[in-house]
Amino acid sequence: MTQSWEIENFLETKNNRLHIDGVDTVELAREHGTPLFIYSESRIRHNVERLKNAASVIGCPLKLCYAAKAMSTLGILRAVKDAGSDIEVNSGGELWKALKVGFTGEQINYNGNSKEIWELELAISNDVYAIQVDSLYELSLIEETAKRVGKSANVSLRLVPEIKTSTHSGLQTAMVTSKFGMMPDEAFHAFAKYKDSPYLKLNGIHLHIGSQLPEFHAYVDAFRMLTDSMMRIHDAAGTKLQHINLGGGFPVNYLRDDSLREQFLAEQREMFSADFEPADAVGKAWQEAKDFADDCGAAHLFDSLTLLLEPGRSIIADTGVCLTTIRNQKTRPITQNSPPYEGGVAAASADGVVHSSDNWLLTDAGFNILLSMETYKWYYHLISAERAGDAHDTPYKLAGPLCDGGDVYFDHEGHGRLPDHRMLPADMKPGDVLALLNCGAYSLAQASQYNGRFLPPVVLIKENGEPELIRRRESFEDLIASDL
Numbered sequence: 001m002t003q004s005w006e007i008e009n010f011l012e013t014k015n016n017r018l019h020i021d022g023v024d025t026v027e028l029a030r031e032h033g034t035p036l037f038i039y040s041e042s043r044i045r046h047n048v049e050r051l052k053n054a055a056s057v058i059g060c061p062l063k064l065c066y067a068a069k070a071m072s073t074l075g076i077l078r079a080v081k082d083a084g085s086d087i088e089v090n091s092g093g094e095l096w097k098a099l100k101v102g103f104t105g106e107q108i109n110y111n112g113n114s115k116e117i118w119e120l121e122l123a124i125s126n127d128v129y130a131i132q133v134d135s136l137y138e139l140s141l142i143e144e145t146a147k148r149v150g151k152s153a154n155v156s157l158r159l160v161p162e163i164k165t166s167t168h169s170g171l172q173t174a175m176v177t178s179k180f181g182m183m184p185d186e187a188f189h190a191f192a193k194y195k196d197s198p199y200l201k202l203n204g205i206h207l208h209i210g211s212q213l214p215e216f217h218a219y220v221d222a223f224r225m226l227t228d229s230m231m232r233i234h235d236a237a238g239t240k241l242q243h244i245n246l247g248g249g250f251p252v253n254y255l256r257d258d259s260l261r262e263q264f265l266a267e268q269r270e271m272f273s274a275d276f277e278p279a280d281a282v283g284k285a286w287q288e289a290k291d292f293a294d295d296c297g298a299a300h301l302f303d304s305l306t307l308l309l310e311p312g313r314s315i316i317a318d319t320g321v322c323l324t325t326i327r328n329q330k331t332r333p334i335t336q337n338s339p340p341y342e343g344g345v346a347a348a349s350a351d352g353v354v355h356s357s358d359n360w361l362l363t364d365a366g367f368n369i370l371l372s373m374e375t376y377k378w379y380y381h382l383i384s385a386e387r388a389g390d391a392h393d394t395p396y397k398l399a400g401p402l403c404d405g406g407d408v409y410f411d412h413e414g415h416g417r418l419p420d421h422r423m424l425p426a427d428m429k430p431g432d433v434l435a436l437l438n439c440g441a442y443s444l445a446q447a448s449q450y451n452g453r454f455l456p457p458v459v460l461i462k463e464n465g466e467p468e469l470i471r472r473r474e475s476f477e478d479l480i481a482s483d484l
Contacts, residue, residue, distance in 0.1 A: 004257040018385040021461040029433045034325040035365040035456040041463045043319040048083040057283030060305045067312030068094045070441040075470025077101045088310040092119030120145045130156040146199035156204035157187040161225045191237040206245030213249040214274040216281030223289035248311035250278045263419040313441040320440025324365035331357040366400025366407045368450040377417040380436040387425045395421035
């Protein structure tokens with residue numbers, strides 16, 4: 001029987017084990033140990049092509065730039081580049097890594113709201129496609145730096161669109177209360193003030209409306225705002241923009257198992273199960289923006305325009321799986337004082353007598369490599385890699401190895417943002433290998449050596465089906481490599 005999480009020719013059950021691109025994940029765990037991240041090059045290519053489909057529904061060139069912050073191990077960046085995507089970076093370090101794997105300046109957008117001088121110098125010296133400007137102060141700093149370097153800087157001004165979405169509050173980036181961007185009136189003034197600067201090429205505007213967006217109507221609002229801004233910039237400075245940048249935010253379906261949906265609050269359920277085609281959202285938004293421009297007599301502003309997209313999660317999230325091994329097990333009694341979590345085991349009788357217990361499984365993967373599970377209470381679907389085809393109908397409390405009470409895979413706060421239990425086959429035991437799905441984005445990219453734990457290795461299943469180690473497991477010496 002096909003499992004709800006299976007994806008044909010990618011994530012599949014064979015011989016009762018989880019396979020990725022036909023490769024047995026349990027064998028990879030035996031070879032490389034756990035925790036272990038496994039990525040699929042074929043799935044990366046599939047996701048890039050899916051996003052590129054948006055080019056067929058707009059009347060201009062599309063420039064797709066992978067958001068490196070989602071995962072920037074060099075082997076992954078090479079795979080993204082080979083798949084035909086350009087790149088968006090958010091620091092001088094990510095810029096350096098992009099250049100190292102062969103991206104040219106023309107293929108690089110540079111975001112960030114607190115850039116240092118050396119970072120600006122690196123970007124200007126390498127003729128990046130656009131430095132995304134976060135404030136008027138930064139714009140003046142870029143002009144000064146470009147003059148000193150002796151080159152003109154390509155820039156795009158980041159606007160605050162005031163578009164609220166239903167994603168997690170920590171992923172909201174489009175409100176005036178967020179730390180990103182400048183107010184539109186500031187940008188219009190900047191285009192007029194700097195239009196004749198020999199050291200600044202003001203080529204575009206951009207915005208980001210968040211990540212993991214549950215609804216695509218937000219893109220209509222975003223395009224409408226960008227179109228209105230293009231017209232106002234043309235009126236204020238006579239400037240016809242070369243590109244507009246819609247950012248990313250396209251969702252990944254983290255919750256494909258319908259049987260689990262009722263364990264989530266409605267808002268969480270909507271966000272984790274969001275799933276729509278990027279081309280559908282972009283196409284509808286583009287058409288409404290064009291109609292608006294036509295009505296205003298400004299259709300000419302779309303001539304020779306390039307649309308930029310900067311997706312990260314929707315390219316890399318579902319390409320990655322984290323394997324982890326059960327290292328310990330124990331039971332805990334459930335008493336009357338246990339929180340009555342929805343979906344959990346029933347509480348004891350009124351006199352507080354214990355009548356049941358929770359089965360606990362302790363793994364070797366904690367929030368030091370899956371930080372969003374603690375900071376955002378993010379849900380990663382959990383299965384048995386060794387018994388993938390068995391019924392996952394037994395509730396367990398799952399926790400990681402860190403010396404921190406929040407290092408758990410369930411709703412330890414009692415707020416209903418995660419399930420109270422994780423469902424696995426019966427009789428799980430130490431030594432069994434588990435798999436957390438959809439872990440490709442914002443996991444290893446945000447990892448730390450907390451508790452002196454080694455950062456894990458990464459295996460990339462190449463397009464030809466061969467697994468390749470693209471990052472080794474750290475050693476004791478790596479723990480102190482920067483210490484003096």
